[in-house]
Amino acid sequence: MAQTLLDVQGLQTHFHTDGGLVKAVDGVDLKIEAGGILGLVGESGSGKSVTGLTIMRLLGTKRARVAGGRVLFKGRDLLTLSDREVQALRGSEIGMVFQGALTGLDPSFRVGSQMIEVIRRHQGVSKIEAHRLALESLDLVGMPDPERKLRSYSHELSGGQRQRVLIAMALSGKPDLLIADEPTTALDATVQKQIVDLLIDINRTLGTAILMVTHDFGVVARMCRTVAVMRHGRVVEQGTVNDVLTNPQHVYTESLMKAVPRLHLTDEERSVPRSERRLFELRPAVPPEAATATTPGKETVHAGK
Template identity: 65%
Template sequence: ESGSGKSVTSMTILGLLGTRRAKVSSGEILLNGVNLLELSQKELVKIRGREIGLVSQNALSALDPSFTVGAQLIEVIRLHHKVSKSEAYDEAVRALNRVAMPDPEQKMRAYQHQLSGGQRQRVVIAMALAARPKLLLADEPTTALDATVQKQILDLLLEINRDLGTAILMVTHDFGVVSHMCDSVTVMRKGSVVEQGSADQVLRAPEHPYTRSLISSVPKLHLDDSVRTVPRAERRLHVFQEA
């Protein structure tokens, strides 16, 4: 649920909370055998983007409205790779093609307000993938999107996982996303892990009472009147008229 510590944990992996705001009291964060908690901020800068990419839940806040999509993509690519501006431009177009952006060269000249919500999210994913990271942190990347676009973005992330071999850590409270995307699941409550296991195990046979309550709260379709938990519209209207 919201406030359980999902995003805080993912930001800790990237060292984005800052030592003044938060400190890790125990444990390790290992990437290819390297403990990220032992790295300096200068060393972490080399990890962010190049080894670990981030897809945030709000593309509007992730993109700068003052610069074109192309300018922001080129900046990310040149930050991590020693390439010329023209080479970075070509790679940026390829990155947009990779996320199935329609008319990528035209979108390179666009500002974020000229794009739809789904297109903005594709740009954010393209930026996260520009340096070909080994791990992608996806922090509720489809929360602000409608159901149709959400499905397209989730399918895109699965293609990235399959075709590029990029590992994905998906932060979400949506069990539909979990069942569609995830191999393994960790359930958190109030900053602590309460249950871990394969997606099939956690979704079909949850052991912790909190996990069971979360799954039971998911709205169910095709219910008859005997098990319907929300009153039908005519019943609500009838009660309103009586009041």
């Protein structure tokens, strides 16, 4: 059985707002095995991104407070570590790809200077070594002409290339865990597939475990082995991708799946008047990848209520 890499137990993150207390994360339990891929899925406001930021201890506001729970990474509770200790883990053992390729890079600085700064801060290497690692990371994510890209500004790159830069920065320290927060947001369908395939390849070749934060069940079916469905700060359903997609147990999971449009209809479905066809188009269809996405014995699944 694979070793547990990340074990989130009863995590609670609260925000103190002018309108009162908001329980953004309300008792979340998650497990990721070494080399595994867990999809954390839910609609906007479900608490999935806040869960990722809490794990990284990057909430960034005094109004936010971790009210309870544990985040065990390799057996150490990240919530009890000092700021210096957490800083040492970020980038080297845990990497994060933040949401939004367009806003993830500072347009005032060249890509290379930003990558080198991040690498030096987290790894404590020389500028020359950081430059070498930046090139190595860009090559790892399939960036064409990486030396030229280091000299470029973010506006000179396509959306897919900017996302590859962000992934390269997160992978520059060869982390054991990568938290990817909606990495395909605002990208067209073709580029989305390329980014998802890139993450799958990184998982297979480097053995990097991935927490994939997304609202897209198509992404979950394609790349994840297990999935946790979040609503109102809680995990309402959790299991293998195949089990959840073929036999959802919670009405919310079912409603999310019904919101996925279908591109391919049968002749019978096409005979239905377009005004009524929406019912067929919303009916969930499990992609073929879902049937093969689960690796028996790789994941320990804990049901969340």
